[in-house]
Amino acid sequence: MIKVSAPGKLYIAGEYAVVEPGHPAILVAIDQFITVSLEKTEKVGSITSKQYGNLPITWKRENDRLVLDKRENPFHYILAAIEVTEKFVKESGKPLSFYHLSVDSELDSSSGKKYGLGSSAAVTVATVKALLRYYGLEHTSSVAVFKLAALAHLSVKSNGSCGDIAASVYGGWLAFSTFDREWVLEKQEQASVTELLKMDWPHLNIEPMTPPEDLRLVIGWTGSPASTSHLVDEVTSNRSHDEQSYAVFLEASKACVSEMIQAFKEGDIPVIQQKIRENRQLLKKMSQRTGVVIETPALSNLCELAEQYCGAAKSSGAGGGDCGIVLFNTKDGILSLITEWEKNDITNLPLHVYRKDEAGV
Template identity: 75%
Template sequence: MIEASAPGKLYIAGEYAVVEPGHPAILVAVDQFITVSLEQTEHVGSLTSFQYGNLPVLWRRHNDLLVLDKRENPFHYILAAINITESYAKEFGKELSFYHLTVDSELDSSKGRKYGLGSSAAVTVATVRALCRYYGLTDTNVAVFKLAALAHLSIKSNGSCGDVAASVYGGWLAYTTFDRAWVLERQGENRSVKEMIQMDWPHLSITPLTPPEDLRLVIGWTGSPASTSDLVDQVTTKRKRDQMAYDIFLEESTVCVNRMINAFYAGDIGTIQNQIRRNRQLLLRMSKDTGVTIETPALTQLCDVAETYHGAAKSSGAGGGDCGIVIMYRKEGLLPLITAWESEGIMNLPLNVYTKI
């Protein structure tokens, strides 16, 4: 039995702008995980996930490609991860085999509702890492990130892959995405997966950050799931109405996040808080310009309540529901905020930042 786990993520700052190459964001990995287990079999394999009823979906091989018995399946990210990683394995002369693959997720509620912690990225990363171990491939962070990113590109994901980086590297990260067009162009030249992994991808930057010792991260969940891909699509479509306003948003987001990154290096919690508030205002203005709801009434309530308890708060990720984050000094009492949130129907998620040992 081979196992690999990948943590969930939360965006701290830089959302939407990070989709464009070279524009930074800050993320954290959280200590809830998706675990992928592989066990070798013969002649037929299976995919099983609690998220999809725990009923195994059987698969076979045709010319080394994995073929499902059920054509309509919910395993798009897992299948993309398998296809990319097994192509990589074949380039090293590995013989493909059959296996049972089981997914166990802590990133959703017991009722299967998503918290917005990046389950698609985490399941991709865990699948890639498990298969690398299964086939005896070196699973360096760079290789796993690029394999998982290629898997996401293969299913036309419109995200930045920042969530993939958080699931691979753990901890606090400063991240800028790669030039997607450049990567797709190289793939169009029929480059091998091995070559793609070895290349330097333009604009890609993944830098660990050390938070100030007295910084506290608090996470609230509105109880309303949101679709990141749909919201990003909406913003991409509607920003064309006023491209100049969106370009200004990109510039100001970059200044804001870079100031926040410098504040991490300086251990300056007050500046981090100020830039959290600044980033919230930038997202609200961009939301108004595009007509896409990022900060829902529940997220506004989450943020406004946190501000009354000396926290700097904003939506996390694409918004439209899901989570908000709060940056506080550790000396500030946490219980009054959680109690106030509960009276507004907002749940504190008792998550910690996961740092790989």
């Protein structure tokens, strides 16, 4: 039995702009995980997930391609991860076999509500890593694992930046800029997976960062799950009405987040907090121009309460509900804020930054 876990993520800054190549964001991996287990079987394989009622989906092979016995299934990212990774496995000269794959997630609430912690990315990364270990390719580099998981997301037409994938692969605090997806899709038509993994992907930048020692991250959940892909689609569609103001937003976000990354390197918490507040205002302006609700009334309340207790706060990720993040200088005000949040039906998620220690897969 092989078991591999991948952490969830939260965006700290740079949302929406990060879907454009070369525009930076800051993310953090958190200590809640999706675990994928693999066990060798004969002649038929299966996939189960506790999040989908434990009903197994069985599969067979036709000319080394995985074929499901049901067309409608909730496992698109898992299947995409299997397909991409097994192409790489075959190119490495390894024979394919059958296995039972099961998924267990800590990234949703016990009632099945999503916290917005990046479960699609985490399950993709965990599946890729489990398969690499299963087929004896566990020394594959972190950047290759990222690229395999990113190729899986591209194959299911994901419109995200893949920053959540980077957080699940690398752990800790990250500065991230996405790649030119058109370039990758074009090269994919011409090159093998192995060759594609060895290429430098234009604009891709994944940079682990060390946070200042006294920086504290607090996470609040408003209880309103939001669909990232739907919100990104809405912004993409509505921005066409005012491309000039969207271009201004992109450049302002790039400058703001770049300065925040520099403040991380210099250990300057007041500047980090200042840039969090600036990024919040940029997102609110962009939201007004596109008509897409990013900061809901509940998220606004979460942020305003945090500011009263000396925290710098903003929505996290696509917004529309889900989580808000607060950055504090040491622990001043944190307990008072959590008490105030409780009075306002905002849940403090007692999560911590997950730092990956091990090398490779």
